[in-house]
Every structure is written in structure tokens, then in C-alpha cells.
Amino acid sequence: MARAGMRAALHDEWMRRPSKTSWLSFACVALAASILSPARGSAQRPTSFACKRVLAQDGKSWLEDQFLLAMGTMIFQVRPRRDEEQVDVDFGDAWIVPGLIDLHTHLFLRPYAEKSWDEQVRNESVALRSMRAVRHAEATLRAGFFVVRDLGTEGAGYADVALQQAWKEGIVAGPELFVATRAIHMRGRYGPEPDDPKVEKGAQCVTGIEEILAAVREQQRKGAQWIKVYADYRNGLSGIVSPTFSPPEMHALCAEAESLGLHVSAHATTDEGIRNAIEAGAKSIEHGAGASEETLRRMKELAVVLVPCLTANETIVRNAGHSGPMLDRLNAAKAGFQRALAIGVEIGCGSDAGVFAHGENARELELMVDYGMPADAALRAATVVAAKVLGTNKYGSVGGVSGFIVLRADPWKDISTLRTPTAVYRGDERVGL
Numbered sequence: 001m002a003r004a005g006m007r008a009a010l011h012d013e014w015m016r017r018p019s020k021t022s023w024l025s026f027a028c029v030a031l032a033a034s035i036l037s038p039a040r041g042s043a044q045r046p047t048s049f050a051c052k053r054v055l056a057q058d059g060k061s062w063l064e065d066q067f068l069l070a071m072g073t074m075i076f077q078v079r080p081r082r083d084e085e086q087v088d089v090d091f092g093d094a095w096i097v098p099g100l101i102d103l104h105t106h107l108f109l110r111p112y113a114e115k116s117w118d119e120q121v122r123n124e125s126v127a128l129r130s131m132r133a134v135r136h137a138e139a140t141l142r143a144g145f146f147v148v149r150d151l152g153t154e155g156a157g158y159a160d161v162a163l164q165q166a167w168k169e170g171i172v173a174g175p176e177l178f179v180a181t182r183a184i185h186m187r188g189r190y191g192p193e194p195d196d197p198k199v200e201k202g203a204q205c206v207t208g209i210e211e212i213l214a215a216v217r218e219q220q221r222k223g224a225q226w227i228k229v230y231a232d233y234r235n236g237l238s239g240i241v242s243p244t245f246s247p248p249e250m251h252a253l254c255a256e257a258e259s260l261g262l263h264v265s266a267h268a269t270t271d272e273g274i275r276n277a278i279e280a281g282a283k284s285i286e287h288g289a290g291a292s293e294e295t296l297r298r299m300k301e302l303a304v305v306l307v308p309c310l311t312a313n314e315t316i317v318r319n320a321g322h323s324g325p326m327l328d329r330l331n332a333a334k335a336g337f338q339r340a341l342a343i344g345v346e347i348g349c350g351s352d353a354g355v356f357a358h359g360e361n362a363r364e365l366e367l368m369v370d371y372g373m374p375a376d377a378a379l380r381a382a383t384v385v386a387a388k389v390l391g392t393n394k395y396g397s398v399g400g401v402s403g404f405i406v407l408r409a410d411p412w413k414d415i416s417t418l419r420t421p422t423a424v425y426r427g428d429e430r431v432g433l
């Protein structure tokens with residue numbers, strides 16, 4: 001059985017979780033996986049852990065005095081610790097939370113404060129950007145993020161599919177990737193130099209339904225798991241943001257994606273752009289600051305998730321020196337987030353890392369809490385809610401292959417503790433990149 005197949009078998013074992021199953025049956029499968037997996041070293045027995053508090057599977061309470069058993073990449077037992085039970089690693093009076101999920105990253109970008117988006121896309125080779133992306137992935141995992149939805153390579157073509165393949169083969173370390181490849185934008189609306197056809201753009205730029213459908217099919221064929229579309233964007237020199245594709249074009253895009261088994265994530269900041277995207281069938285709205293209350297209620301009705309990317313706004317304002325129209329943008333983002341929160345739109349954690357440094361992803365959770373979201377809900381936004389958006393029950397709770405993070409403080413009281421984990425584990429292995 002191939003390594004990936006064995007991992008799937010382990011996962012299936014975990015998901016069944018019968019009430020009275022001996023850990024031996026899990027251990028047999030885990031042991032086989034360990035032997036078959038050359039990249040995993042020679043661990044021949046499971047490692048046991050104890051911890052005072054482990055976040056419950058639904059993310060809504062803490063399980064006290066817990067015992068964890070892990071082998072290879074798999075945590076196959078989480079249960080109360082028995083009296084005087086010996087363990088290999090005792091985390092004592094700590095808090096354990098599952099590996100986190102960021103629903104909006106750009107591993108092929110580096111902070112704009114180092115080099116502008118325009119210069120990166122225009123002047124840096126895909127090869128160079130790919131090598132940086134490997135380092136970015138490592139930093140992301142080190143920070144406790146085990147899964148990212150990477151929403152567009154911004155001019156680096158299908159390099160994200162290659163990075164994902166390298167991760168699957170054990171060549172590089174990092175989070176599991178859900179990739180969107182090139183993203184789709186309207187011709188003439190995206191940089192660098194929107195109107196110059198000779199310049200390679202930050203997305204696949206198309207005109208009309210025929211080209212939209214061809215782009216969706218091409219991206220799916222080459223490995224996209226999500227279709228990322230720009231539903232609105234700055235228009236010309238005025239800088240005014242307006243919708244890109246018409247409602248029939250958005251409908252065609254979403255229908256084609258759905259027919260290929262893919263979901264659509266839409267960048268949208270205006271009420272009209274958001275409306276067009278959600279009515280067409282987009283599953284998540286990125287940014288979304290300009291949504292009216294009526295549109296937010298419609299999002300809730302359609303179960304569309306808002307991924308606010310608050311950290312991107314904060315970073316852009318900081319880079320601009322905290323003044324002028326940029327500050328208005330930050331205030332608008334905050335107000336939009338608070339409207340969504342009040343109406344009860346489901347909110348997933350997505351930071352837009354790449355605009356700022358990879359590995360700083362937990363800043364998004366701090367901002368969510370600063371802007372009024374309860375810390376336990378913010379943590380769910382980066383675990384169970386994000387896992388639901390990705391359509392996987394493999395991640396989002398402690399157990400299976402999700403990995404875990406050891407914290408020295410209660411994240412429900414101080415969310416910033418996520419920025420300084422005591423340790424990060426994938427299964428029985430401490431992440432020490």
C-alpha cells in the first residue's frame with residue numbers, strides 16, 4: 001500500500017472510533033504505516049502524552065486530564081488519563097489545541113514591505129519564488145498551522161501544485177495545501193500593467209463566458225482544488241472598486257466549477273460584487289468589508305462563509321503610515337466584520353499571509369478578538385469551521401492527522417498565546433524545523 005493510501009487507512013480507522021476498541025488495532029495499522037514510510041524514521045512504538053486540558057472535538061469545551069497516544073503522523077487515542085498512568089511526555093498544566101487552518105494564504109508572495117507586489121510578480125522568477133515558498137511553508141507549520149488554502153500563486157502559474165506534490169512525496173515540510181492555482185480575473189483589471197497584454201499578470205485574465213469556462217477547465221485539469229475569482233476590483237486610474245464579471249458570467253463560472261467538483265472562493269469587497277458572487281454560488285467571500293446588512297443576511301441564508309483577511313488590511317495601513325484613505329479602509333474592514341458578526345454570518349479564519357510574513361498567521365485571530373469576536377469562536381474559525389469549509393473532517397480537532405499545539409496559557413482568555421506555542425506536534429513527532 002502506498003504511503004498516502006496507508007495514511008488514508010489510518011484516518012478511516014480514526015474516524016470510525018468505536019467506543020471499546022483496543023488501541024492495539026490502531027497501533028497495528030500505525031506500525032505498518034511507520035515501517036512503510038521511510039521519511040518517518042524508525043519509531044516502532046506509540047508515544048503517549050498527558051495534558052491537563054485538551055480542546056474538545058467541537059471546540060466548545062475543554063477535556064480535563066487527558067491521555068493521548070500517537071504513532072507516526074497519527075494521533076489514534078484521546079481519552080481521560082487513568083490514575084497514576086505513566087506517559088512518555090507530560091505537558092502538565094498546559095492547554096492543547098488542534099493544528100490550525102488558514103483559509104487564505106499566498107505562499108508564493110513575500111511581505112509587501114520587503115518588496116512590492118508589483119515588483120515580485122513582474123521581476124522575480126517562478127523558480128526563485130518557489131524556493132521562497134518552501135521556506136514560507138515551513139514557517140507556517142512551525143507557527144502551528146497544519147493546513148492552508150493557498151488562494152492564488154499571483155503570477156507563479158501552477159507552482160503551488162508542484163509544492164503540494166513535493167509535500168506529498170515528503171520532499172518538503174509544511175502544512176497540507178488546498179490549492180487554487182492561478183485565480184481568475186477580468187482582462188484589463190489586474191496588474192502588473194493591466195492593459196499591456198505582453199506583461200505576465202497576477203492571475204489568469206479572461207474576457208467573456210467562453211474564456212471563463214476554458215480557464216476553469218484548465219485550472220481544474222492542472223490540479224486546482226478551488227477556483228478563486230476576483231468578483232470586484234479597482235477600476236482604472238480612479239481606483240474606485242467595481243464589479244468585474246456580470247451576473248451571467250459569474251453564474252457560468254460557478255456552474256462550471258461545480259460540474260467539475262470544485263468550489264468557488266470570491267475576492268469581493270463591494271456590496272454588489274459580494275452579491276454577484278454569492279447568488280452565483282461562491283462558497284466563501286474573501287475580505288467582504290462592504291457587505292450591507294441585507295447581503296450579510298443573504299450570506300447567512302446561503303451558508304456562505306466570510307473570510308475577512310483583517311491582517312492584510314492592518315498590514316497595508318501600517319505600511320502606508322497609519323493615515324489617509326488607508327485608515328478609512330481599515331475602519332471599513334472592522335465595521336464590516338462587526339456587522340457580519342452581529343448578523344451571525346459564519347466566519348472562517350483566513351489572513352492573506354504573504355501580504356505580511358508567513359508564520360504570523362495567528363495575528364488574524366488576535367484581530368478577530370480585538371474586533372469583538374469571542375476567543376473561543378475565533379479558535380473555532382481556525383479549526384472546526386475552517387475544516388468544514390474545506391470539506392474535510394480530517395482536520396480541526398485533536399486526533400487523527402491534525403497535529404496539536406501546546407500552549408502555556410488559556411487561549412480563550414488570551415488569544416495571543418497562540419503566537420508563542422510551547423511545542424507543535426505532528427502525531428508523535430515534534431515539529432522542529
Ligand SMILES: [Zn+2]
Pocket residue numbers: 104105106151352
Ligand atoms: Zn489574497
